[in-house]
Amino acid sequence: xxxxxxxxxxxxxxxxxxxVEHLTLEGTCSIDHGPRNVKIKNLLVDKYPVTNQQYSFFLxxxxxxxxxxxxxxxxKPNKKIFNLPVVFVSQNDAIAYAxxxxxxxxxxxxxxYIAAGPKYLDWPWGxxxxxxxxxxxxxxxxxxxxxxxxxxxxxxxxxxxxxxxxTAGIHDDGxxxxxxxxxxxxxxxxxxxxxxxxxxxxxxxxKLQILNEGxxxxxxxxxxxxxxxx
Amino acid sequence: xxxxxFTGKKKFIDFSLGSLNLSLDVDKNIFLKKLNFxxxxxxxxxxxxxxxxxxxxxxxxxxxVFKKTDVNFAVISIDFSQNFENDFxxxxxxxxxxxxxxxxxxxxxxARWHKNIPKKVLLKFPFLINLHKNxxxxxxxxxxxxxxxxxxxxxxxxxxxxxIISDNLGNQCLGFEFYDQFPWQAxxxxxxxxxxxxxxxxKLETEIQLTRELTDIxxxxxxxxxxxxxxxxxxWKENTRERYDLRKYHDSKNRWxxxxxxxxxxxxxxxxxxxxxxxxxxxxxxxxxxxEFGGYDSILFWHQYPRLGLDESNQWQLYxxxxxxxxTIKKIVDICHSHNTKFxxxxxxxxxxxxxxxxxxxxxxxxxxxxxxxxGFFLDTMSSLPDSFLKIQKKFPSFEFCSxxxxxEQRQIETLTxxxxxxxxxxxxxxxxxxxxFFRFLFPEHPLNLVSRWSxxxxxxxxxxxxxxxxxxxxxxxxxxxxxxxxxxxQKKNIKSLKSILKKYHKxxxxxxxxxxxxxxxxxxxxxxxxxxxxxxxxxxxxxFGSNKIKGRILKLPLEVxxxxxxxxxxxxxxxxKKQNIFYLSANLNVDDVILVNIKFKI
Numbered sequence: 001x002x003x004x005x006x007x008x009x010x011x012x013x014x015x016x017x018x019x020v021e022h023l024t025l026e027g028t029c030s031i032d033h034g035p036r037n038v039k040i041k042n043l044l045v046d047k048y049p050v051t052n053q054q055y056s057f058f059l060x061x062x063x064x065x066x067x068x069x070x071x072x073x074x075x076k077p078n079k080k081i082f083n084l085p086v087v088f089v090s091q092n093d094a095i096a097y098a099x100x101x102x103x104x105x106x107x108x109x110x111x112x113y114i115a116a117g118p119k120y121l122d123w124p125w126g127x128x129x130x131x132x133x134x135x136x137x138x139x140x141x142x143x144x145x146x147x148x149x150x151x152x153x154x155x156x157x158x159x160x161x162x163x164x165x166x167t168a169g170i171h172d173d174g175x176x177x178x179x180x181x182x183x184x185x186x187x188x189x190x191x192x193x194x195x196x197x198x199x200x201x202x203x204x205x206x207k208l209q210i211l212n213e214g215x216x217x218x219x220x221x222x223x224x225x226x227x228x229x230x
Numbered sequence: 231x232x233x234x235x236f237t238g239k240k241k242f243i244d245f246s247l248g249s250l251n252l253s254l255d256v257d258k259n260i261f262l263k264k265l266n267f268x269x270x271x272x273x274x275x276x277x278x279x280x281x282x283x284x285x286x287x288x289x290x291x292x293x294x295v296f297k298k299t300d301v302n303f304a305v306i307s308i309d310f311s312q313n314f315e316n317d318f319x320x321x322x323x324x325x326x327x328x329x330x331x332x333x334x335x336x337x338x339x340x341a342r343w344h345k346n347i348p349k350k351v352l353l354k355f356p357f358l359i360n361l362h363k364n365x366x367x368x369x370x371x372x373x374x375x376x377x378x379x380x381x382x383x384x385x386x387x388x389x390x391x392x393x394i395i396s397d398n399l400g401n402q403c404l405g406f407e408f409y410d411q412f413p414w415q416a417x418x419x420x421x422x423x424x425x426x427x428x429x430x431x432x433k434l435e436t437e438i439q440l441t442r443e444l445t446d447i448x449x450x451x452x453x454x455x456x457x458x459x460x461x462x463x464x465x466w467k468e469n470t471r472e473r474y475d476l477r478k479y480h481d482s483k484n485r486w487x488x489x490x491x492x493x494x495x496x497x498x499x500x501x502x503x504x505x506x507x508x509x510x511x512x513x514x515x516x517x518x519x520x521x522e523f524g525g526y527d528s529i530l531f532w533h534q535y536p537r538l539g540l541d542e543s544n545q546w547q548l549y550x551x552x553x554x555x556x557x558t559i560k561k562i563v564d565i566c567h568s569h570n571t572k573f574x575x576x577x578x579x580x581x582x583x584x585x586x587x588x589x590x591x592x593x594x595x596x597x598x599x600x601x602x603x604x605x606g607f608f609l610d611t612m613s614s615l616p617d618s619f620l621k622i623q624k625k626f627p628s629f630e631f632c633s634x635x636x637x638x639e640q641r642q643i644e645t646l647t648x649x650x651x652x653x654x655x656x657x658x659x660x661x662x663x664x665x666x667x668f669f670r671f672l673f674p675e676h677p678l679n680l681v682s683r684w685s686x687x688x689x690x691x692x693x694x695x696x697x698x699x700x701x702x703x704x705x706x707x708x709x710x711x712x713x714x715x716x717x718x719x720x721q722k723k724n725i726k727s728l729k730s731i732l733k734k735y736h737k738x739x740x741x742x743x744x745x746x747x748x749x750x751x752x753x754x755x756x757x758x759x760x761x762x763x764x765x766x767x768x769x770x771x772x773x774x775f776g777s778n779k780i781k782g783r784i785l786k787l788p789l790e791v792x793x794x795x796x797x798x799x800x801x802x803x804x805x806x807x808k809k810q811n812i813f814y815l816s817a818n819l820n821v822d823d824v825i826l827v828n829i830k831f832k833i
Contacts, residue, residue: 025535025536025711026536026656026710026711026713027536027710027711027712027713028712028713029712068509068553070551070553070555071551164540173714174501174714175500175501175502175709175714176499176500176501176709176712176714177499177506178499178712185541187539187540187541187542189538189539189542190583190584191539191580191581192580193535193536193538193539193578193580193581193611194538194539194580194581195536195537195538195539195540196539197539207712208537208540209499209500209536209537209712210499210506211498211499211504211533211552212509212551212552212553214550214551214552214553214555215533215537215548215551215552217551218540218541218543219541219542219543220540220541221540221541
C-alpha cells in the first residue's frame with residue numbers, strides 16, 4: 001500500500017454557533033448542546049485520521065506501552081493496512097500519540113467547526129447526504145484517503161464514516177464519566193438498540209460512557225490531531 | 231331443571247342449573263328476560279345483520295329443546311331456525327354445567343347460503359350491552375367509587391378476568407368471562423373480552439363466518455356467587471389455573487428466586503458501580519449500600535447496553551474486555567455469594583447475529599455459568615423463555631431466568647418463573663398508579679419485581695406504595711443508563727420496611743389464597759387480601775385513593791378477630807369493632823396512604 005503524507009491544514013480563528021444533536025438511546029448527555037457561541041483559535045488540523053503507519057512509527061520511536069493493554073491495537077497493524085485509520089486505541093492512547101507529535105485531540109466544538117465550517121454544513125461535503133462520499137454502512141475500514149471527494153470545507157478528509165473519532169476531554173456529570181465521539185463509522189449494527197452506526201452528520205456526537213481501557217477501545221474508533229497555531 | 235311455559239301468546243323457557251336461573255322469551259325473537267337476581271332485562275340475546283339488513287325479530291322459530299342431566303353434567307339447549315330472504319339460518323343456545331357455580335353459555339350459528347355464496351354477517355349482543363350499562367356492572371378490574379366505576383386493576387396477559395354484575399347489596403354476583411384462546415380464531419368470542427374493557431363497547435358489532443355446520447360464536451362462562459365479587463375472582467382463578475402446568479413453580483426444590491424480593495440493577499458505567507481510580511467494580515460498596523434498602527437479594531450486572539454496536543463485538547465478547555476479562559465477573563460473583571446475594575447477567579436477543587442461533591447462545595451461557603458461577607439470566611426485552619435456555623436448567627437446576635416483560639401466554643407462564651412488573655413511559659406524563667396487578671394474584675407463585683425506571687419524586691413514593699399494596703418485590707435501579715435517579719433516605723426506609731414484611735410473611739404473599747380488590751366499606755378505599763393456607767391469618771393491603779382523610783370502618787371482616795397489627799405504613803390507628811356479631815376494621819387513613827394490617831382470626 002502506497003503511503004501518503006498526512007499534511008496539516010490551517011484553520012483561522014473564528015467564532016461560530018455550536019449546536020449539536022446527540023442520541024444516547026436512553027439516559028442523558030449532560031453537556032450544553034447549544035446553541036451557544038464558541039471561539040475557535042488558530043489551529044492546524046490533520047487532513048486525515050491518524051493511520052496505522054503513523055501510529056506504528058510512534059510506537060517504534062517511543063516504545064509506548066499502555067498500562068492496560070486490553071484490546072490495544074487488537075487488529076495488529078501491518079504494512080497491508082498502513083493507510084487505514086488506527087483503531088483499538090483508547091483516548092489515553094490517542095493523547096499519547098498526539099503529545100508526541102506536538103498536538104492534541106480536538107475538542108468537541110473544534111471538531112464540529114472543522115467538519116461543518118462557517119457555513120454550518122450538515123455533512124463535510126455539503127448539506128445533502130451522499131453515501132458515495134464516505135465509508136458508510138460498509139464491511140470494513142478503508143484507507144483514510146479513499147473518499148477525498150468527501151472532504152470538508154477546509155480540506156479535511158474522512159470526517160464522516162469509516163471510523164469514529166475521539167474528541168478531547170473526559171466529561172464528568174458527578175456520577176459518570178464519558179467522552180464524545182464524532183463522525184460515525186463504516187459499521188452499522190442491525191438493531192435499533194445498538195449504537196447507531198454508519199456515517200454521521202457534522203452536528204452529531206455520541207456519548208461513550210467510560211469504563212476500563214478494554215471497554216474504551218473499539219474496532220471502529222480512531223482519532224485525528226489538531227495543533228495550536230499562532 | 232327446565233320448564234317450557236306457553237301462556238297465552240307468550241312463550242317462555244326457564245333454565246335452572248344449580249345456582250343459575252335464566253329465563254328466555256322465545257315468542258318472536260330470543261329475549262333474555264331474567265338472569266338470577268337481574269329481572270326484567272327484556273333484551274334480545276343477539277341480533278343479526280346480513281349484508282346490512284337486520285333479520286326481523288318475528289322470523290325466528292324454535293325447533294327443538296334438549297336437556298340431559300346426570301350427577302356430573304347438565305346440559306340444556308334450544309335449537310332455532312330462521313329463513314331470511316333466500317338464506318336459511320340455524321342456531322343453538324346451550325347451557326352446560328360441569329362445576330358448581332360455573333356454567334358455560336354457548337351460542338352457535340350456521341347458514342345455508344343461497345347458491346352457496348356466503349354473505350357478510352354482523353352480530354350484536356344487545357343483552358350484553360344492556361348488562362354493561364347496568365349501574366352494578368363492573369368491567370374487569372373496575373370498582374365503584376360511589377359515583378362511577380373506575381379502573382383499579384391491571385393485568386397484562388392473555389387471560390381476561392370476568393366482568394361482574396352484582397345486586398344492590400353486593401352479595402349476589404354474576405361473573406362473565408369470554409376466554410380468547412387465540413386472538414385470530416374465527417368467530418370464537420370475537421374479542422369481546424378485550425372490547426368489554428374498552429370504551430364504545432355499546433357499538434360492538436362483530437363479523438362472523440358461517441358455514442353449514444353450527445359453529446361456536448360465543449362461549450361465555452357465567453360464574454355465580456352469593457358471597458360477593460371476591461368469590462367470583464376465586465372461581466375464575468381456580469378455573470383458569472386448572473389449565474396450567476405449574477409444576478415448575480412447585481417442584482420440591484427450595485428455589486431461591488421465590489425470595490428475590492430486591493434486585494439491584496448494577497449499571498456498570500457510573501460512580502455507583504465503578505471506581506474510576508482503581509478501575510474496578512465497587513461490588514462490596516454496592517452490597518453495603520443495599521442494606522439501606524434492606525439488602526439486595528440479587529444483583530443484575532449491566533454493561534452491554536448502550537455500548538453494543540459500536541463495533542462488531544457481540545454481547546459475550548464484551549465480558550472479555552472487562553478488567554481481567556471473565557475473572558472480574560467471577561470475582562464479583564464470589565463476593566456476592568459470600569454475602570448471600572445472587573448474581574444475574576442479561577441476555578440481549580436483539581444482538582443475535584444472522585449467523586447465530588439461540589442454541590449457540592445457550593452454549594455460551596453454559597460456558598459462562600461454568601466459568602463464573604452466575605445464578606441467573608435476565609432476558610432483556612423478552613417475556614418468554616426459549617427452549618434453548620430451558621435446557622440449561624436441566625443441567626444447572628438452581629439456575630434461574632427472569633424476564634423484563636411479564637409472560638403473557640400460557641406456555642411462557644409455565645416455563646418462565648420470574649419476571650419484572652415494569653411500568654412507565656418516558657415519553658408521556660406517566661403517573662405511577664396504585665392499583666392491583668391481577669397477574670400477581672392469579673399466579674402468586676410467580677415472583678414479580680416492580681420497576682418504573684424513570685419515575686422520580688412522588689412517583690417513586692407511589693411505586694413503593696404500589697409494591698406494598700400488591701405485596702411484591704422491587705428492582706432497585708438508580709442509574710438509568712447514565713442518568714442518576716436515586717431513592718431518598720425516606721424511600722429507602724420504606725423499601726427496607728416492605729422487604730422485611732415480604733420476608734416475614736412470605737407464605738401469605740406468595741401463597742395461592744390472595745384476592746385483589748375485595749369489597750370495602752368506603753368508596754375511596756381499595757383493598758387486597760393475602761391469606762395463609764388455612765385462612766386463620768390474613769394480611770389486608772389498604773389504600774386511600776380519595777382526596778380526603780378516611781376515618782371509621784373500612785372493612786367488614788369474615789370472622790371473629792383474635793389479634794391484629796398494622797405491619798406497614800404510617801400509623802393509622804387501627805381498631806377492630808364488633809357490632810351485632812360482625813367484626814369491622816376501622817382506621818384513620820390519610821390521603822394516598824397504603825397500609826398493611828395483619829389479622830389473626832379465631833377459628
